[in-house]
Amino acid sequence: MSVLDLSAAPQPPLSATRRVGVVLIALVAALSLLGPLIVQGDPYAQSLMKALAGPDAAAPLGYDHLGRSVFHRLAYALRLSPVIALAAVMTAGAAGLALGTLSAAKGGWIDRCLVMLADALLALPGLLLILMVLAMVPGTALGFWAGLSLVLWVEFFRLTRAATRETLASPAVQASRLLGFGAAYVFRVHIWPEIAPMMLTAAAFGTATAIMAIAALGFVHVGMRAPTPELGLMMVELLPYWREAPLALLAPVLATFALLLGLTLLAGSRKT
C-alpha cells in the first residue's frame, strides 16, 4: 500500500487562498528580479538635487531623502531579506528534520536532551536569540542567517518528531521492518510522505517570521546597517519625510505587506 502511495506522490491540492498567496509572492518576486532589468539604475547612487523628488523615468517610485532611487533600493531590499530568510529556513528545516527523525527513532537520552533543548529555546523570544547571535557573529547577513536558523529549527523539530513517532508506531512500518527494509527505506516511504505537507506550511511561516524579524530589527536600527537597502531600514529612514514623499514610504510598506500576506496565505491553516 505504501509503495503505491510513493509512486502516486501525493501532492496537496492548492486551495484558492494558497493560490492567491503564490500570486502575491510571484508579483513581489517579479518586481525585485525583473524591475531593475527593465529600468536600469543603481540603488546606492545619490543625487541630493533630486532628494524626495517624485517619480520620473529613471526612478518609477521617486527618490528618497538622499536622492537615491526608491524603486531600485526596494528591488534590492526585496532580494536581500528573502534570500537570508530562505537560507535560514532551509538550514533550519534540514536540521529540524534530521534531529526530529533521530529523536523519534532513537528515543532515550538523545530524545530527552533534544526535547529539553528545544523547550528551553521555545521559552526564549526569537528576537532575543537573534540579537545575541548578531552580537557574536561577524557580518550582519551571516548573523541573521545563523540566528534565524537557531530560532526556526525548533518548529521543524517538533513537527517532525511528533509525526515520526506516530508513523513509526503504525502497523505499516512494523510490516516494512518485518520484511527487512532498512531505516532509509522506512524514512522515504513512510515518514517523508507524512511530513512533506507540514513542511510547506512550516517553511512558509518560517520565511514570513524571518523576513519580519529582519525588517523589525532594521526598523529599530539594530539589524542591517545603512546604506544597505533593507525593508525596515528604508521605512525608518523615510518615516520623517512621509509628508513630502508619501510614495517613497508607502512603497516599501506595501511591498512588505504583500510579501508577508502572500507567505501567510501560502502557509494556510496551521492544522494542515
Place this chain on the structure above:
Amino acid sequence: MSAIVSRLVQALMVAILIGTATFVMMRSLPGDAAWRIAAGRYGYDNVDAAAADAVRAELGLDGPAHMALLQWLGDLVRLDFGNSLVTGQPVVDEIAHQLGASASLALVAVLLSLVIGPPLGILAGLRPGGRLDRALLVTSTGIKAVPQFLVALVLIVILAVQLRWLPAAGHGAARHFILPSLTLALGLAAVNARIARDAMARIADMPFWRFAQWKGLSERQTLLRHGLRNVSVPLITYLGLQFVTLVEGVIIVESVFGWPGIGHALVHAIFSRDVPMVQGTALVLGLGFVLVNAAIDLAIRHLDPRTAA
C-alpha cells in the same frame, strides 16, 4: 506534578543556555570589549588606551576560559548577576527598575487584546460562515501579516502625527500607554479572536450545546453557563504560548515608542555589549515565560479538571 517537574527542568535549561550563551558572547565579541565598555562609560570622545586598560583590569577581561565559565555559571546559581558594565549599578536593580514599565505595558496590552479579540471571536463562532465570521477572518489574516513595527508606524502616522490626538512617544502619563499597548494588543487580538472563534464554533456544534438550547435556555444563558468556560481553556493555553510573541513585540514596541522598559534595555545592552545586563534581561524574559506557563498549567487544571486525569 510531572507538569511542574518538567517546567522546573525547562527553567533550569533556560538558565544554563542563557548563562553559557552570554559567556560565549562575552568571550567572542569581535573587537576589544574593554574599549567598547570604556566608550560606553566615558563617551566616545574621551576614550584612550589608559581608560581601556583600566576597564580591562577592573573587569578581568583576560584570563583562562574554562575556569571563567565555571565561575560565571557559579555566579548565576548564587543569583549574583553582577554589575552593569555601562552604568556600574547592580543588574538586579536596573532590571527591577525597568521590569515595572514593561510589565505594566504588557498587562495593559493583554487586557486590551482580551477586550477586542475573544468577544468578536465568540460572536463569529456562534454563526460560522456568517458575515462577521468572514470579515473577522480577513481582518485577522491581514493583521497577522503586518509586522508590529508597521502597525506602530501606521498608528503613529495617523493618530499622532496627522490627527495629533496622542503623543507619538514618551512615558509617564496614562495617555502614553494608548499607542504602544494598542500596537501590541492588535497583534494579540488577531490571534485571540481566531482561537476563540474556532473554540466557540466547535463547542456550539456539540450535543450538549443543542441540549441546553432544547431544554429552553436562551442563547445568552447557554453561552454564559456552558460556553465561556469551555472557550476559555484553549484561549488561556494559547495566551501562555503568546507570551513569547508578546515579549518580542515589547522589544520592538518599546524601541519604537521610547518606552523605558526591559526590551529597550536589552537592545541597548546588546548594542553596547553590556553582557551582564544581557544575561539578566534574557534570564528574566526566559524564566518569565516558564513561570507564566506554569501558572497557566495550574489555571487550566482548575478550569478543566478533565485534564488532570
